[in-house]
Amino acid sequence: PLPPKFGVETPRLAELSDLFDSGLDQWGVDIFLVDELACHKPLCAVVYAIFEKRDFFNKFHIHPSVLVNYFSQVEQHYKQENPYHNAIHAADVTQSTHVLLNAPSIANVFTELEILASIFACAIHDVNHPGVTNQFLINTAMYFVTYPNLIPMNVESELAIMYNDMSVLENHHCAVAFKLLQEPSSNLFASLDDIQRRQLRKMVIDMVLATDMSKHMSLLADLKTMVETKKVSGGCLLKLDNYSEKMQIMQNMVHCADLSNPAKPLPLSTHWVTRVMEEFFNQGDREKALGLPVSPMCCRETANVEKSQVSFIDFIVHPLWEAWTELVHPDAEHILNTLEQNRDHYCELSAAKEAESVK
């Protein structure tokens, strides 16, 4: 028996279907509307729709009910109490990568298995995120050593102990996702052969671990080198023969999607800013309560939201999207333009706020 369409029981199925028909392949689809129409199961709905659009059910002999069983589990393991790192963010990054993969200049670069691995990696890339940063987990891990009499205030600080402070969150997301795959009713990759399953697992781990922001600078450096060599080799990308070069592209693609909020239509971008700041401020509140130094941009009283966004865009997001836009030239021009327009908007807001405060 087939599960409900898109794997979600919703009275607004027709509207969801129409939104996917017009928006699934579009940069800037309203993912918050998807969340509403899909009765707050946006990840299940988006993954189901992408699998259908890319004919993955047939290509990889996956029964829709197995997909729904697995991604319902994954969705439940995203903490919906997180203002930012929740299933909507996972659905957003997954749909964004689906669009990036459609760029004409990288058509035929990736195999179907590489595309499956990329979509899967995005869907699970932040699963069970605790709503705090790696730094917070590392700082609190030693807390119990310092104050052993404190009851374990949260299971999260066990994570840094578990992963020895190395890409703590990203290791956790991968482990949880693959653990959930062991459930017999969720055996998504049962019909792949052993080689394919091993290749997919390695690719997913490589992509998810690359979403650790501390890897950003080295990832971007690799991307720039690739763009330089691509220029030299007459603009074709097809010389991606070895795994490492192909994986660099896939890692940067997922990283771009993960940092795509400022490059989306302004109403979506500002909605994400509100959510991420709320999550950072919650962390700042906890750091204050614990007597820990408050992380950058996490202090509710002193943070300058607009200014932080301008810096985030200027130092992290724009350099990354500039390199990606060059790699897939001219397919991502409109995305870079939106990013630059949004940056100017935050800049004007920041200046207006500045002018207000000195009156």
Ligand SMILES: COc1ccc(-c2ccn(C[C@@H](O)CN3CCOCC3)n2)cc1OC1CCCC1
């Ligand atoms: C829409 O804007 C953002 C969307 C997503 C993120 C984002 C997601 C994951 N991260 C990584 C942090 O969890 C870890 N960082 C290490 C540096 O210190 C701050 C914490 N960041 C940040 C965003 O803006 C920031 C908040 C104000 C300006 C920058």
Ligand SMILES: [Zn+2]
């Ligand atoms: Zn993310």
